[in-house]
Amino acid sequence: MTITTVRSGTVVARGERPAARRRRLSRGRTRSAWLFLAPFWVLFLATFIAPICYAVEQSLFALHRDGLGLTAPTTRFVALDNYVRAVQDSEFLSSLVRVVGLGVVQVPLMLGLSLLLALLLDSASVRWPGVFRTLFFLPYALPGVIAAIMWSYLYQPGISPLAKAAGQLGHDVDFTAPAMTLPDIGNMVTWGWTGYNMLIIFAALKAVPAELFEAAALDGCSGWRIAWHIKIPNVRGALILTTVFSIIGMVQLYAEPDILRGITNTITSDYTPILAAQKASDAGNYQYAAAQSVVLALLTLVLSFTFLKFTQRKGAGE
Amino acid sequence: MSTPQTTVRPSGVAVSRAAVMAVMVLFAAYSVLPVWWLVVTATKNKGYLFTTNGFWFSHFDLWSNIRDVFAMDDGIFARWMLNSVVYSAVGAAxxxxxxxxxxxxxxxxxxxxREAVFNTVLAAVLVPGALFALPLYLMFSKIHLVNTYxxxxxxxxxxxxxVYLTRVYATASVPDELLEAGRVDGASEARIFFTIVLRMMSPALVTVYLFQFVGIWNNYLLPVLMLADDRxxxxxxxxxxxxxQFNNGTPYNVTITxxxxxxxxxxxxxxxxxxxxxSGLAAGGLK
Structure with a gap:
């Protein structure tokens, strides 16, 4: 490791003026700081920033084959052609609409549930709060793919114990029907992440000073009014954070539809934006795949920042 | 100190308590039942998968199922588990x-x-790595790094x-005086870091290690793209x-177990x- 060779700048040279010494010291410290930072920063640039730049660069090119296809195809600068194609590509657009639409329904449902559970756990009405907290958190211990594999069996006709139970009650449920695909996926995401989001909100609730509730209770406030007027405004930060992360998670939806494709033919190979980009890449069109990745990243940023701006403005008006 | 809720009208309390507990039990069942099904089904031979109640045991075949898992495809399952441990344990460390x-x-x-670096890191928290896994794969394939550990x-x-978490923790819990004392004693910056700072930051480091371990273990898109060799x-x-592959060869009970x-x-x-x-989630949730 290179860091071990760093020398501290504390040895005072004889006769040196204090100002000069401070400057030399600060230069030495700056160098140490960058050496501590270097391993992370180099890897960060290489695996985080470089792929973004590479994707943007690649997205401006396209493979060009001559008319007869006799020579090897060459890449050619095409400016924004790939982006024009992406925004006109109905399959890609419907994959975007699909994940955004699913997010608009699923994220509020999930976070509403997380908030409710956190508030109930925080109230005095629950016995064994520790046990429930652990049980709610259990789904997060399963990797997303493994959870998806598990749910794929729970949905599969013939195996599904849920369909069997519904059948015994006189209802025929087919989880592989086209109309069920989005609810299937929404349920998998909700199952995996509600408890996790609940813990984040719960931690924020625990940080609210207890005096606030006690004063309100002395004033005769009911439990629900305390929750609405004091607790929820105080966990705004946690709610905003979980919303942004849920939006981001939904846009990069991949494992769930990828696994469900095994049991239902309603999921196309470009069902979500990431699957679509992967499809383009598998077909050898790396440049178009890169453009799709950039569009998706921009969409993520726009959604997150719009939401943050929106909540900030509302917060400022209070 | 009494909790505020207990001072509210006693008559409504019993009813609302029951309702609250009902919500708790219902959601606990939703969280646990699928995992319970997985546990129960891991003990069943493939024939019983279709014919028995999914949520209860019958014909305990767990041991033969486990043998089948480790025998499948020349015992590749053990190799996969080992790979996961290597990626997660080494990567997280x-x-x-x-x-x-x-x-x-x-x-x-x-x-x-400093602020520019930190703001870039903060912005990166909001950009999921999955979005650029594909370009990363294309870059790595150019330098022949794909299909390697x-x-x-x-x-x-x-x-x-x-980085965000360790920065917040170091700001709060590593006093400047201690660093100065180390420097006055003639210790190098690296020595101060490895002998004093790391120890003081250990609670945050445990959290980062756990999050990274699980994050790497759970990652799916990155290894799917990068690794063609199933070993x-x-x-x-x-x-x-x-x-x-269930249509051509891998029995259900092997995958489930x-x-x-x-x-x-x-x-x-x-x-x-x-x-x-x-503690990690709390740190993430509070701004």
Missing amino acids: ISTLVCAAAGFALAKYQFRG WAVLIPSVVSPFG LQPVTVGLATWRE GAFLSVLPLVVAFLSLQRFWR
């Missing part, structure tokens, strides 16, 4: 050290560009959230291939280390 050094530098040194390990080491794949990718075995260590780790999770 390097990641924690790298993040700790970066977080410490950002917290305790004044230098030009490195292709998964190197990107796994980078954790903007880890290099982690268990998540391996099981997904088995799941897809494999899934059960693969989550066993994680669930144990989660439940026994819960307090570290909570």
Whole structure:
């Protein structure tokens, strides 16, 4: 490791003026700081920033084959052609609409549930709060793919114990029907992440000073009014954070539809934006795949920042 | 000190308590039943999968199922588990050290560009790595890094959230006086970091390690893209291939029992280390 060779700048040279010494010291410290930072920063640039730049660069090119296809195809600068194609590509657009639409329904449902559970756990009405907290958190211990594999069996006709139970009650449920695909996926995401989001909100609730509730209770406030007027405004930060992360998670939806494709033919190979980009890449069109990745990243940023701006403005008006 | 809720009208309390407990039990069932099904089904031979009640045991065949899992495809399951452990344990360890050094530098040194670096790291928390996994794959294939352990390990080491967490923790809990005392004693900056700072930051480091370990273990897209050789794949990718192959050869009970075995260590780790999770989530949730 290179860091071990760093020398501290504390040895005072004889006769040196204090100002000069401070400057030399600060230069030495700056160098140490960058050496501590270097391993992370180099890897960060290489695996985080470089792929973004590479994707943007690649997205401006396209493979060009001559008319007869006799020579090897060459890449050619095409400016924004790939982006024009992406925004006109109905399959890609419907994959975007699909994940955004699913997010608009699923994220509020999930976070509403997380908030409710956190508030109930925080109230005095629950016995064994520790046990429930652990049980709610259990789904997060399963990797997303493994959870998806598990749910794929729970949905599969013939195996599904849920369909069997519904059948015994006189209802025929087919989880592989086209109309069920989005609810299937929404349920998998909700199952995996509600408890996790609940813990984040719960931690924020625990940080609210207890005096606030006690004063309100002395004033005769009911439990629900305390929750609405004091607790929820105080966990705004946690709610905003979980919303942004849920939006981001939904846009990069991949494992769930990828696994469900095994049991239902309603999921196309470009069902979500990431699957679509992967499809383009598998077909050898790396440049178009890169453009799709950039569009998706921009969409993520726009959604997150719009939401943050929106909540900030509302917060400022209070 | 009495909690405020107990002072509210006593008559309504019993009813609302029952309603609250009903919600709790219902959601606990929703969380647990699928996992319970997995546990129960791991004990069934494939024939009974279709004919028996999914939520209860019959014909305990767990041991023969486990033998089948480890015998499938020349015993590749053990290799997958080992790969997962290597990616997660080694990746998380390097990641924690790298993040700790970066977080410490950002917290305790004044230098030009510090805020710019930190803001970039913060912005990166909001850009999911999955979005650029495909370009990363294209880059790595140019330098012939794909289909090696490195292709998964190197990107796994980078954790903007880890840097954020260690910076916040170092700012709050490593006093400047202590660093100054070390310097006056003639210790080098590196020595101060490795002997004093790391120890003081250990609670945050445990949290970062756990988050990274699980994050790497759970990652699916990155290894799917990077690794074509199934002997290099982690268990998540391996099981997904088995799941897809059910039409041509991998029996259901093998995939299901494999899934059960693969989550066993994680669930144990989660439940026994819960307090570290909570502290990490709290740090993430409070601004």
